[in-house]
Amino acid sequence: MKISMKITTGHGSGGRLTQQLTRRILDCFETDSRNRAFRNVSQQSVSQRGAFQMEDCAFIGDDTAVSIDGFTVFPHDFPGGDIGKLAVCGSANDLAVRGVRPLFLTLALIIEEGLDLADLDRYMESAARTAYEGEIQLVAGDTKVVPHGAADKLFVTTCAMGKRESPHVLQTSNLKDGDILILSTSPGRHGAALAAARFGLDAPGLLSDCALLWPALSPLLNFSELRCMRDCTRGGLGTVLCEWAEASSLGIEIVEADIPSNREVDSVCDILGLDRLYLASEGCALAAVAPEQAEECAAALRQSPACKDAAIIGRVAAVHPGMVGMKTRIGGQRFVDMPTGEILPRIC
Amino acid sequence: MKISMKITTGHGSGGRLTQQLTRRILDCFETDSRNRAFRNVSQQSVSQRGAFQMEDCAFIGDDTAVSIDGFTVFPHDFPGGDIGKLAVCGSANDLAVRGVRPLFLTLALIIEEGLDLADLDRYMESAARTAYEGEIQLVAGDTKVVPHGAADKLFVTTCAMGKRESPHVLQTSNLKDGDILILSTSPGRHGAALAAARFGLDAPGLLSDCALLWPALSPLLNFSELRCMRDCTRGGLGTVLCEWAEASSLGIEIVEADIPSNREVDSVCDILGLDRLYLASEGCALAAVAPEQAEECAAALRQSPACKDAAIIGRVAAVHPGMVGMKTRIGGQRFVDMPTGEILPRIC
Numbered sequence: 001m002k003i004s005m006k007i008t009t010g011h012g013s014g015g016r017l018t019q020q021l022t023r024r025i026l027d028c029f030e031t032d033s034r035n036r037a038f039r040n041v042s043q044q045s046v047s048q049r050g051a052f053q054m055e056d057c058a059f060i061g062d063d064t065a066v067s068i069d070g071f072t073v074f075p076h077d078f079p080g081g082d083i084g085k086l087a088v089c090g091s092a093n094d095l096a097v098r099g100v101r102p103l104f105l106t107l108a109l110i111i112e113e114g115l116d117l118a119d120l121d122r123y124m125e126s127a128a129r130t131a132y133e134g135e136i137q138l139v140a141g142d143t144k145v146v147p148h149g150a151a152d153k154l155f156v157t158t159c160a161m162g163k164r165e166s167p168h169v170l171q172t173s174n175l176k177d178g179d180i181l182i183l184s185t186s187p188g189r190h191g192a193a194l195a196a197a198r199f200g201l202d203a204p205g206l207l208s209d210c211a212l213l214w215p216a217l218s219p220l221l222n223f224s225e226l227r228c229m230r231d232c233t234r235g236g237l238g239t240v241l242c243e244w245a246e247a248s249s250l251g252i253e254i255v256e257a258d259i260p261s262n263r264e265v266d267s268v269c270d271i272l273g274l275d276r277l278y279l280a281s282e283g284c285a286l287a288a289v290a291p292e293q294a295e296e297c298a299a300a301l302r303q304s305p306a307c308k309d310a311a312i313i314g315r316v317a318a319v320h321p322g323m324v325g326m327k328t329r330i331g332g333q334r335f336v337d338m339p340t341g342e343i344l345p346r347i348c
Numbered sequence: 349m350k351i352s353m354k355i356t357t358g359h360g361s362g363g364r365l366t367q368q369l370t371r372r373i374l375d376c377f378e379t380d381s382r383n384r385a386f387r388n389v390s391q392q393s394v395s396q397r398g399a400f401q402m403e404d405c406a407f408i409g410d411d412t413a414v415s416i417d418g419f420t421v422f423p424h425d426f427p428g429g430d431i432g433k434l435a436v437c438g439s440a441n442d443l444a445v446r447g448v449r450p451l452f453l454t455l456a457l458i459i460e461e462g463l464d465l466a467d468l469d470r471y472m473e474s475a476a477r478t479a480y481e482g483e484i485q486l487v488a489g490d491t492k493v494v495p496h497g498a499a500d501k502l503f504v505t506t507c508a509m510g511k512r513e514s515p516h517v518l519q520t521s522n523l524k525d526g527d528i529l530i531l532s533t534s535p536g537r538h539g540a541a542l543a544a545a546r547f548g549l550d551a552p553g554l555l556s557d558c559a560l561l562w563p564a565l566s567p568l569l570n571f572s573e574l575r576c577m578r579d580c581t582r583g584g585l586g587t588v589l590c591e592w593a594e595a596s597s598l599g600i601e602i603v604e605a606d607i608p609s610n611r612e613v614d615s616v617c618d619i620l621g622l623d624r625l626y627l628a629s630e631g632c633a634l635a636a637v638a639p640e641q642a643e644e645c646a647a648a649l650r651q652s653p654a655c656k657d658a659a660i661i662g663r664v665a666a667v668h669p670g671m672v673g674m675k676t677r678i679g680g681q682r683f684v685d686m687p688t689g690e691i692l693p694r695i696c
Contacts, residue, residue, distance in 0.1 A: 005465040012459070012493025021491055024465070025457075028472035029479070029486050058487035060452050060509065064412075068454035068507055070492045072499075104408050106416035108505045109373075110458070111360070113693075117353040117372070124376035131377070138377050139406035142505075143369055144418045145360025147693055151420075152498040157456045157490075159416055159507035161408065345461075345495055 008342075014234030014280075015339035022054070054247075055171055056094040056230060063164035067094035070157045074346040076123065079193045080207030081282075083156055084127035089212050089282055090233070090348060091160035092134055096214040097229040097285055099166025099221050105131055106140040110155040113148040123154065134212045136160070166221045174227040175248040179316040180294035184216060184285045184307045185209065186262040187237040188269070191279030194347050196268050206264035209306075211283035216304035223297050225290030232284050234348055235339060238277035240286050241324045242338040244316075252324045254314030254336070278339050280347045288316065356690075362582030362628075363687035370402070402595075403519055404442040404578060411512035415442035418505045422694040424471065427541045428555030429630075431504055432475035437560050437630055438581070438696060439508035440482055444562040445577040445633055447514025447569050453479055454488040458503040461496045471502065482560045484508070514569045522575040523596040527664040528642035530635045532564060532655045533557065534610040535585040536617070536627030542695050543627075544616050554612035557654075559631035564652035571645050573638030580632050582696055583687060586625035588634050589672045590686040592664075600672045602662030602684070626687050628695045636664065 010017040057067035071087040081089075092102035107127065111120065131138060168174075189209040196203040213231060220226055230240045237259070245252045261276075269276050283306060289297045294312060301310035319325070324336040358365040405415035419435045429437075440450035455475065459468065479486060516522075537557040544551040561579060568574055578588045585607070593600045609624075617624050631654060637645045642660060649658035667673070672684040 007459050007461055007463040007465060007468065007493055009461050009493050009495060012491065018491065022489070024469070025472050025489065025491070028469060029476040058454075060487055066452070066454055066488055066507075066509065068456045068488050068505070069490045070456040070458050070505065072458055072492045072494050074498075104414070106406075106414055106507055108416045108418040108507075110418050110420055110503055110505075111355050113355055113357050115355040117355060120355065121372070121376060124373050128377040139408055140414055140416050141370070141373065142417045143360065143366065143373070144420045144696075145355055145357050145690075145693065146420050146500065147357060149497075150422075150500040150694075151503070152494065155458055155499070155503065157416070157418060157458075157505035159414075159454050159456075161414065161509075342493075345493065346498070348492075 009345040010341040012345060013339055013342035014239055017340055055098060057098050057100060064161065065095055065098060065100040065164060066159060066161050067091050068157065068159040069094065070155065071348060072155050072346050073348055074152065075197055076153060078197050078208055081210035082123055082126050083154060084123035085130045086210050086282060086348065087156040087158045088127050088130040088136065089210050091158040092136060093213045093231045095160050095162045096217050097231050099170045100162040100164045102134060102136050102160050102162040102214060104139045104161040105136050106159045107138060108142040108157045109144065110151055111143060111145050112151040112153050113145055115153050120154065130212065134214060165218065170226065170228045172228050172244055172247040175244060175250055175288055175316050176227065177250055177316060177318045178291055179227055179288045180291050180312055181254065181314045182287045182289065182294065182298050182301065182310060183260060183313045184301055184310050186260040186265065186309060187232050187281050187284050188265045188276040188279030189262060190282040191236065191344060191347055192265040192268040195272055195274060195344055199272060201268060201271060203264050203268055206268065209281050209283035211306055213283060213285055216301060216307045217285060219300045219303065220287060220297055223289055223293045225293045226297065227288040229285050229287040232281045232286060234280050236278040236280055237286065238336050239338055241336055245324050246322050249321050251317045251320040252314060253317050254324065255327045256329050258311055258313045260309040260311050274343060277336060282348065357693040358689040360693060361687055361690035362587055365688055403446060405446050405448060412509065413443055413446060413448040413512060414507060414509050415439050416505065416507040417442065418503065419696060420503050420694050421696055422500065423545055424501060426545050426556055429558035430471055430474050431502060432471035433478045434558050434630060434696065435504040435506045436475050436478040436484065437558050439506040440484060441561045441579045443508050443510045444565050445579050447518045448510040448512045450482060450484050450508050450510040450562060452487045452509040453484050454507045455486060456490040456505045457492065458499055459491060459493050460499040460501050461493055463501050468502065478560065482562060513566065518574065518576045520576050520592055520595040523592060523598055523636055523664050525598055525664055525666045526639055527575055527636045528639050528660055529602065529662045530637065530642065530646045530649065530658060531585065531608060531661045532633045532649055532658050534608040534613065534657060535580050535629050535632050536613045536624040537610060538630040539584065539627030539692060539695050540613040540616040543620055543622060543692055547620060549616060549619060551612050551616055554616065557629050557631035559654055561631060561633055564649060564655050565633060567648045567651065568635060568645060571637055571641045573641045574645065575636040577633050577635040580629045580634060582628050584626040584628055585634065586684050587686055589684055593672050594670050597669050599665045599668040600662060601665050602672065603675045604677045606659055606661045608657040608659050622691060625684060630696065
């Protein structure tokens with residue numbers, strides 16, 4: 001009996017199944033049906049996350065980098081943003097965390113027949129405003145229309161390009177035993193805001209953190225011992241920590257009480273039974289830096305209005321290689337695992 | 349009474365409504381709600397076609413070019429190709445027609461929950477094989493999964509990057525009175541193959557022309573008086589001719605009997621009442637060159653196995669500026685207009 005394997009929403013979670021899906025697709029590009037190696041995948045630079053030293057964007061040439069991201073967020077409008085703003089921030093932030101200034105943007109729309117042109121205008125104005133604020137130039141675009149029912153209103157794919165301004169390449173393989181982990185702000189606001197909107201929870205004051213990260217992160221490029229950064233999007237902070245631990249073969253230790261927290265996010269998590277460690281952010285980054293520069297680096301982050309609550313949340317340690325340990329609020333110790341299934345599909 | 353304007357499939361036709369939609373989106377990027385000019389659109393280089401001197405890809409810097417394209421083709425498998433092959437060819441060809449060698453590819457998938465992983469494998473193997481054959485390297489990717497019913501199986505967006513190898517920039521504004529127009533092969537095979545598949549017509553031997561154009565077109569870069577090239581995708585040859593006439597403010601004269609023809613395409617057009625002038629190709633390009641190099645240029649094209657039937661089909665003329673005239677097979681004269689609605693949605 002042949003078992004037909006099918007795509008599940010868990011494959012879109014950003015966690016373990018996404019890793020497996022990515023590996024499967026890369027396998028297609030590495031070997032053709034005649035078992036000849038394609039060798040046309042730049043493995044270390046594939047933007048999709050997972051093992052295999054994957055990073056958020058790829059370098060083509062010395063200092064030009066590129067990142068592509070599809071956006072299927074639902075609802076298209078959410079507290080703190082919409083699919084237009086998100087599509088610009090998402091791709092641009094994948095460059096910013098690697099020390100790359102976002103400069104150019106290409107944008108492809110898949111539109112469902114029947115979409116109100118006024119809605120499309122609003123999303124495009126939102127995208128344009130975000131690009132303008134980030135000094136990112138739209139250089140190319142594409143539009144496709146599919147019949148009613150073949151898509152859900154609007155999907156946006158953006159590909160951002162930029163130039164590296166960090167003196168060295170920021171990558172997970174730079175991580176060293178003893179490095180300090182700094183979180184730029186409280187995690188999970190994007191996921192919590194979407195969950196609240198989707199389940200009809202009244203969460204006054206809870207806004208997605210969706211924002212361009214370059215202004216807050218670029219001052220960190222002055223720190224000679226900055227190792228790497230990652231924005232905590234799909235899969236949240238927990239997934240980033242697991243990926244770093246796996247990719248570096250070092251362990252990670254974090255302290256739950258030191259993670260910046262947000263009352264509204266905590267409330268939504270309590271009511272809906274969600275774990276803020278796995279809720280997506282769209283304007284929150286994790287940075288790793290050598291211990292001697294950690295305090296100064298956190299202080300530099302706090303200069304940015306969006307990162308006033310930046311905090312040291314843990315460190316890289318040679319104990320339990322490949323694993324993430326967390327000292328819990330109540331004084332216990334537990335491992336943080338990568339999520340497998342999907343709680344909230346279409347958060348980005 | 350407020351009339352709510354909605355997106356129609358005609359907005360995806362590649363013709364007049366697509367032009368209007370593109371202009372509308374660009375307006376968003378050019379002016380924000382406070383009426384301040386964004387000025388972050390590189391107008392001349394937006395890949396979406398239309399008036400405003402738009403071209404198939406954008407230059408960022410002197411010789412690096414980029415193009416983005418979404419693919420929603422239905423059915424996903426068609427005679428002569430599938431969505432994977434098409435997604436690589438489509439973006440790469442938008443570079444090739446501007447004298448740019450495709451080098452890098454980024455790829456974003458929007459996958460419907462429930463898609464067979466075996467189907468996904470097949471499409472990705474097809475994309476990988478095409479990229480390998482074209483010596484194009486996959487550098488970054490993204491996958492998103494949407495719940496069942498929110499998309500139709502699989503949408504693919506690709507963004508291709510490359511380096512200009514043409515000695516001068518190939519662009520519509522180079523067109524001059526008297527230039528000769530050469531078509532690389534018979535037009536409309538992609539659209540006809542899809543129409544046949546969709547309507548259950550038996551059309552043995554009819555295959556989409558979906559193919560990488562760089563191998564056939566790159567020898568033309570040696571011609572000093574090559575003006576510009578364009579692949580005849582959505583909207584077909586007729587739309588490209590109208591765009592060139594409008595953008596150059598020159599007229600175009602073509603001879604119907606000189607257009608390379610394909611018996612199967614003609615049959616499908618006869619049965620379904622389609623006009624081959626507007627049927628999409630995915631491996632057919634139009635080139636404009638000065639008269640003194642035209643015969644030699646057409647001969648160079650015919651060296652390529654895919655372009656054995658390349659032919660001179662007309663010329664640029666100062667008569668009826670902005671319009672395309674065609675001498676018909678039966679000896680009459682008619683204007684070729686840009687299509688407005690959509691006959692075949694989701695052809696690419």
